[in-house]
Amino acid sequence: xxxxxxxxxxxxxxxxxxxxxxxxxxxxxxxxxxxxxxxxxxxxxxxxxxxxxxxxxxxxxxxxxxxxxxxxxxxxxxxxxxxxxxxxxxxxxxxxxxxxxxxxxxxxxxxxxxxxxxxxxxxxxxxxxxxxxxxxxxxxxxxxxxxxxxxxxxxxxxxxxxxxxxxxxxxx
Numbered sequence: 568x569x570x571x572x573x574x575x576x577x578x579x580x581x582x583x584x585x586x587x588x589x590x591x592x593x594x595x596x597x598x599x600x601x602x603x604x605x606x607x608x609x610x611x612x613x614x615x616x617x618x619x620x621x622x623x624x625x626x627x628x629x630x631x632x633x634x635x636x637x638x639x640x641x642x643x644x645x646x647x648x649x650x651x652x653x654x655x656x657x658x659x660x661x662x663x664x665x666x667x668x669x670x671x672x673x674x675x676x677x678x679x680x681x682x683x684x685x686x687x688x689x690x691x692x693x694x695x696x697x698x699x700x701x702x703x704x705x706x707x708x709x710x711x712x713x714x715x716x717x718x719x720x721x722x723x724x725x726x727x728x729x730x731x732x733x734x735x736x737x738x739x
Contacts, residue, residue: 622650
């Protein structure tokens, strides 16, 4: 029979929940947010790679030729506004990603700190369980030993889902 741990309520849960709500509300602060459509991403990336000089040359050509502007259903002010939006909000994304990397690292540090203590306790309990009066530690030692074995076992086997994460060559 497998034992389940019922951890005490986290003293950080409420603060994390409030922060999560603030982060979700932050998205509402961005004007013109487009919903994520993964099937369109590849095409969007290809179009977004046009250099600034190419966009400006297009803007000038649209201003010069009303016929071209009509045929393309485009106008110079809208084109410049879209590019100005991209330039203005690009650094915001970089900063958000930097914050995400920092918080991810901080979480890893705190988890490692807790893991290090747990492994130290396991090592001490293992030694104590081998003493005459250490039988009380045997269930804990066995539980942790099994957890450590299971973790190692998962690393050596690959799941079919992980194969789909490897980029495949584009089909022609």
